[in-house]
Amino acid sequence: VTIVRTKAQAQKVLKRLFAADPSIFHACDTEVMAIDLKSVGPVGNGYVTCASVYSGPDFDYGLGEGPGSCLWIDNLDDAAGILQEFKAWFENPRFLKVWHNYGFDRHVMWNEGIDVQGLGGDTMHMARLQDTCRSKMAKGGGYSLEALTADLLSRRKQPMKELFGVHRLRKDGSEGALVDIPPVESMQRDPESRSMWIKYSCYDAEGTWLLREELEKRLKMKPWIGNKNLWDYYFLHMRPFAEVLTDMERRGVRVNAKDYLFNVERKAREDRVHHSKIFREWAASKIGPDGLALNLSSATQLQALFFGGSENLKTKEQSETVRVVKVPRDEIPEDALHALENQSKAEAQRIRDHLLAPVQDKNIDDLETMSDDDLRDMLITRELQFAGTRGEMLDRLRADLEFTSGVLNAVSPTDQDGHLFTNTTLFLQAYENFGKEGCEALFSLCAIKSIDTMIATFLTSLQERVDNKSRVHCSLNLNTETGRLSSRGPNLQNQPALEKDTYQIRKAFEASPGNNLIVADYGQLELRLLASMTGCKSMIEAFEAGGDFHSRTAMDMFDYVKAKVDSGEALLEWDYAKGDPPKPLVKDLFASERRKAKTLNFSIAYGKTAFGLSDDWGVTLQEAEEMLKAWYKARPEVDVWQTQVKLTARNHGYTRTLMGRYRDLPEAKSKRQKFAKQAERASINTPIQGGAADIAMMAMNKINANEKLKALGWILLLQVHDEVMLEGPEETAKEAFDEVLNNMQEPWVFGLMKTAVPLLVDGSYTHKTWYDAK
Numbered sequence: 001v002t003i004v005r006t007k008a009q010a011q012k013v014l015k016r017l018f019a020a021d022p023s024i025f026h027a028c029d030t031e032v033m034a035i036d037l038k039s040v041g042p043v044g045n046g047y048v049t050c051a052s053v054y055s056g057p058d059f060d061y062g063l064g065e066g067p068g069s070c071l072w073i074d075n076l077d078d079a080a081g082i083l084q085e086f087k088a089w090f091e092n093p094r095f096l097k098v099w100h101n102y103g104f105d106r107h108v109m110w111n112e113g114i115d116v117q118g119l120g121g122d123t124m125h126m127a128r129l130q131d132t133c134r135s136k137m138a139k140g141g142g143y144s145l146e147a148l149t150a151d152l153l154s155r156r157k158q159p160m161k162e163l164f165g166v167h168r169l170r171k172d173g174s175e176g177a178l179v180d181i182p183p184v185e186s187m188q189r190d191p192e193s194r195s196m197w198i199k200y201s202c203y204d205a206e207g208t209w210l211l212r213e214e215l216e217k218r219l220k221m222k223p224w225i226g227n228k229n230l231w232d233y234y235f236l237h238m239r240p241f242a243e244v245l246t247d248m249e250r251r252g253v254r255v256n257a258k259d260y261l262f263n264v265e266r267k268a269r270e271d272r273v274h275h276s277k278i279f280r281e282w283a284a285s286k287i288g289p290d291g292l293a294l295n296l297s298s299a300t301q302l303q304a305l306f307f308g309g310s311e312n313l314k315t316k317e318q319s320e321t322v323r324v325v326k327v328p329r330d331e332i333p334e335d336a337l338h339a340l341e342n343q344s345k346a347e348a349q350r351i352r353d354h355l356l357a358p359v360q361d362k363n364i365d366d367l368e369t370m371s372d373d374d375l376r377d378m379l380i381t382r383e384l385q386f387a388g389t390r391g392e393m394l395d396r397l398r399a400d401l402e403f404t405s406g407v408l409n410a411v412s413p414t415d416q417d418g419h420l421f422t423n424t425t426l427f428l429q430a431y432e433n434f435g436k437e438g439c440e441a442l443f444s445l446c447a448i449k450s451i452d453t454m455i456a457t458f459l460t461s462l463q464e465r466v467d468n469k470s471r472v473h474c475s476l477n478l479n480t481e482t483g484r485l486s487s488r489g490p491n492l493q494n495q496p497a498l499e500k501d502t503y504q505i506r507k508a509f510e511a512s513p514g515n516n517l518i519v520a521d522y523g524q525l526e527l528r529l530l531a532s533m534t535g536c537k538s539m540i541e542a543f544e545a546g547g548d549f550h551s552r553t554a555m556d557m558f559d560y561v562k563a564k565v566d567s568g569e570a571l572l573e574w575d576y577a578k579g580d581p582p583k584p585l586v587k588d589l590f591a592s593e594r595r596k597a598k599t600l601n602f603s604i605a606y607g608k609t610a611f612g613l614s615d616d617w618g619v620t621l622q623e624a625e626e627m628l629k630a631w632y633k634a635r636p637e638v639d640v641w642q643t644q645v646k647l648t649a650r651n652h653g654y655t656r657t658l659m660g661r662y663r664d665l666p667e668a669k670s671k672r673q674k675f676a677k678q679a680e681r682a683s684i685n686t687p688i689q690g691g692a693a694d695i696a697m698m699a700m701n702k703i704n705a706n707e708k709l710k711a712l713g714w715i716l717l718l719q720v721h722d723e724v725m726l727e728g729p730e731e732t733a734k735e736a737f738d739e740v741l742n743n744m745q746e747p748w749v750f751g752l753m754k755t756a757v758p759l760l761v762d763g764s765y766t767h768k769t770w771y772d773a774k
Contacts, residue, residue, distance in 0.1 A: 001202050002061040005074045009063060010085035013071060016062045017055075017089050025120045026055045027098045027209035028090075030105050031201050033184040039464075041489050042107035043250055043473040049076045049188050050198075051083055051109075052205035070202035075112075076188055087114045096120025100145045100208045103246045103475065110250060121234070122242050123148070123208055125478060126215040129234055130222070132481050133664045149207040152214050157207055163200060164193055224660050225751055233660065233751060241697050244704045244716070245476045245485075252471035253492070253717050253725070256508045257463040264503045265459040272451045275444035282441035296448055301325060454496070458505050461490045476719075481663055482686055483693035485719055493720050498774050506771035509725075516733045518714070519773035520740050520763030522695070522722035524549055529658065529691045530605050532755035534641035538634050543757045547573030551586040553597035556634040557627060561590050600631055604638065605688050607681030642684050649683035650676075657690030659698075659751050692722060695759070698747040700724065703740060712736045725770065737765035 004010050017026075028051065035046030053071040060067045075083040089095060090109065095118050099105045102122035109116050127134070127143050134142055150156045164187050167175035182190075187197045219231035255261070276296060283291030283305060295301050304323040311318060434442065465472050474487040487493045495506060511517045527549065531539035542552045551572050555562045564570040570589050574581035587594050596617065603613060614624035632639045649655050649668040656662055663686045668679035696719060703709065703724065704716050714728030714736045724744070728736055744761045748754050767773040 001198055002063045002065045002069045002071045003074065003198065004063075004071065004082060005079045007082065007085055010073075010082055012063060013061045014086065014089060016060065017086075017095070018092075020055065020059070020095065022094045022096070024056060024059070025096050025098050025209065025212060026053050027205045027212065028053050028105065029099070029201065029204040029208060030108055031184055031188070032108050035108075041249075041465075041473050041475055042104050042111075043252065044111060044467055046108050046111060048083060048108050048112050049184055050074055050201055051086075052201045054202065054205040054209045056209060070205055072198050072202055076185060083112055083114070090114050091117050093117040098123065098208055098212045100124055100204070100211070102242050103249060106246045107250060119239055119243055121212055121239060123211045123215060125238055125242055126212065126219065126234060128478055129230060129238060129661065130215055130218045131664060132662065133666065145204060145207055145211070148211055152218075153207070153210055155207060155210065157203060158200075160200070163196060222662060228751075230662070236750065237659075237697065237701065240701050240705070244700050247704060248716055248718065249473055249476055251715055251717055252467070252469075252473040254470055254510050254512055254727075255462055255466050255472045256510050257466040257470065260508045261459055261463050261505075264505065264508070265455060265463070268451050268455055268459065268503055272448055272455075275447045275451070278444040279441045279448070282437055285437075295325070296445065297452070298325075302445075450502070454503060454505070457491075458495065459503075462505075462508065465490050479693075481682070482689040483657065483661060483697065484689060484721075485693075485696075492718060495720070498771075501771070504771050506774065507769045509770035511727050511768050514730060515727050515768075516730045516765060517767055517770065517773050518724075518726040518728070518733065518737050518740055518763060518765045519767075519770065520724055520737070520744055520761055522692075522744065523760035523762055525692045525695065525722045525759070526605050526688045527601055528755065528757040528759065529688050529695075530638065531757050533658065533687060533691065534635075534637045535756065536635045536637040539638075540756055548585075548587055548594075550594050550598040550601060551590075553601055553631070554586060554590055554593040557597055557600070557630050558590070558593050561586060561593055564589070596627070600627060604628075604631065605685065607642075607684035609677075609681075645683050645687065646680045649679060655683035655686045657687055657694055658753075659691070659694040661690060661694070663690065694752060695747050696722060696724075698749050698752050699744045701749075702743040702747060706739060706743060708739050709736055712739075714740075725773075733765040737763065 002013070004013055020026075030048050030051050032042075032046040033049050035042065051073045053073070055061075055071075057068040061069060061071050073083055073086060075081070090097070091114060097116065097118050098120045100123045102119060102124075106116045123145070124143050127148055134147075146157045146159065160181055161179055165179035165181055168178040168180060170176045182193075187193045216231050219234060220229045222230040224230050224233045279296065280292045280294055283294055285291070287305070291305075294305065301323065304320055307319050308323070309319060309321040462472060465474075467473065472490065472492070474492045475489050477486050477488065478484075479486050485493065495501070498506070509517075524543075527539070528543060530536070531543060538556075542549055545552075555565055555572070561570070565572060565586065569583060570586050571581055571583050572586055574585060599616065600613070603616075608616075610621055610624040610628055613619075613628065614621045617624065645655060646668075649665050653666050653669055654662045654664050663682065665679040665683055667675040668683065670676045670679070700716065700719060703726070709715075709726075709728075712728060712732040712735060714726050714732070716724065716726050718725040724740070726736070726740060741761050741763070745759050747759075764773045
């Protein structure tokens with residue numbers, strides 16, 4: 001090991017590093033103190049205590065250790081600041097540096113004032129490209145440096161816990177089973193562990209260098225296009241994409257946590273209290289005051305309430321009719337305490353059994369013939385007032401039954417002949433058992449679950465992650481199997497859908513003062529790729545014609561929809577600049593059919609079968625098969641393409657994306673039908689989803705490197721599915737928006753052929769928040 005602790009030593013080593021052949025790779029690694037990755041990310045957090053560099057078995061750093069040694073740069077205590085001596089070399093793009101999990105190291109180096117340039121590779125990304133199924137097939141291996149070096153190099157890295165772990169002491173002073181790892185700075189300072197610590201640090205750099213060599217060999221064994229291989233693909237496209245990801249992570253997104261999210265969370269918690277009151281009071285009306293003490297987060301308590309005494313459909317066992325739960329007094333509402341102390345469990349159960357007894361279905365027209373006793377019983381069951389004249393009671397019941405009809409119509413779409421697409425028996429049973437107030441209580445319970453998710457997943461996590469500049473920095477990761485991005489800490493990919501964003505959380509994501517946001521989104525990208533990759537004439541013509549693609553599909557699937565369009569009684573699309581349409585649109589007149597068509601379009605792209613569709617739609621297997629046949633009849637090229645793709649997966653154990661990346665599918669050769677069928681569906685889905693990822697990746701590479709956008713002051717912040725977000729000066733927003741659209745519509749580079757269907761991109765550039773931009 002070549003140890004550097006002084007400026008003089010650093011200068012000698014730097015002469016060798018700057019004189020090195022630019023074609024060699026230097027594997028680098030850092031060790032960091034004062035960071036808890038469970039609660040914070042590396043942007044702006046942590047301090048680099050040391051850095052290691054390994055430049056191969058032939059490189060000599062010039063301090064007398066000879067060729068093949070590892071460089072260890074001390075940056076702690078009296079050696080603090082020595083890392084800065086290497087700033088110019090780390091920032092020089094001529095020299096190729098290799099890292100494992102580049103994003104982490106680049107961020108912690110940035111914290112030290114060093115903007116690392118000259119990425120030679122990230123062995124984590126290389127490993128993901130070379131073998132996409134390690135996380136599934138390897139026994140606990142995955143893509144950690146420890147697992148990869150053990151599996152690919154037979155060079156096991158001893159975990160930190162094995163080398164430096166300290167057993168916790170029991171009360172009697174003996175060693176316990178639990179092992180703690182001392183702080184990084186302690187291991188580096190302690191004379192007893194320092195030598196081992198230096199070797200441990202260097203081992204990571206050496207392992208990364210050797211792993212890069214091995215992965216390059218393996219990537220070169222996989223053909224890409226023409227005479228190129230996957231190593232060429234990695235170096236051309238994935239290497240710069242790693243820079244894009246770390247740039248985006250470092251920039252972060254501005255989030256208004258102090259004012260907006262704080263107030264939204266307060267409102268959400270108030271709503272939760274409101275809905276809890278509604279549900280608990282309803283539950284109390286059924287089982288007595290015990291209902292006021294229900295834990296609404298307890299699945300077992302809710303199970304006993306709703307299904308107590310019923311048969312488990314799987315196990316055939318009878319569920320508990322009564323479940324006794326100890327509840328801390330401070331969790332019970334005051335108005336329930338006295339009643340609970342005197343309430344008989346048996347009496348509560350008797351009331352519950354009586355009130356939940358099924359009643360016969362009654363139509364509004366039948367009410368006049370009901371006896372007074374039947375009318376009174378029905379009012380009680382539906383939790384309606386039964387006082388007053390017969391006419392008043394009938395009016396209340398009519399209004400309640402009309403509400404029932406409205407609910408059922410809303411959730412149970414029909415075709416033009418009035419046939420239900422879904423079985424409403426369950427809806428009828430639930431409503432007839434619980435009545436209007438019961439449905440409202442159940443709605444409140446669902447609202448509580450939704451609010452809990454909003455608070456835990458979005459509101460609190462975003463507020464906790466905001467830095468002192470009001471920005472949130474997530475960690476962006478390449479999805480192993482398709483190449484799609486995922487994010488964590490926090491998960492910005494998982495914001496609530498716009499129509500479900502009850503508390504308008506996206507409004508918290510905002511531009512800095514004087515700036516706007518550009519939000520641009522690919523339209524129907526996966527379906528356009530399906531049309532292009534299969535050469536489907538019908539789909540290509542539909543996209544070229546424009547308008548609503550799903551309405552066109554509905555017209556192919558349902559003869560009566562086609563008849564209405566052909567007769568002019570329904571329109572496929574309409575230009576609202578010309579005023580209101582003279583005839584109803586298909587999407588309005590046949591909303592249910594269009595929903596089915598949309599579901600079917602995406603289901604076929606995802607490889608779903610008739611079995612899955614029959615479950616989704618609540619129809620028979622035969623009906624689902626007929627719909628699939630109708631879809632494929634109009635698009636036979638898709639059927640041919642899917643058959644060929646599945647055959648390739650079975651014969652070779654892989655499928656490929658639009659740009660030629662591989663997804664390994666060893667299960668496709670399995671004799672177990674369950675696994676083989678899953679692999680077949682993945683073989684169909686991956687070219688489409690992976691192709692969408694290819695296009696998004698190339699577009700992001702272009703946008704991030706675009707000199708015009710840089711000159712205009714615009715930066716890429718975020719990518720969510722098929723959408724990108726940028727931030728920049730308000731005065732240059734229109735010009736920047738046009739440039740972004742051009743980059744997204746024309747992402748073509750070497751290896752990415754132009755699609756048969758033009759890419760459609762829509763977006764906005766005049767708004768200040770993500771919510772408004774949508």
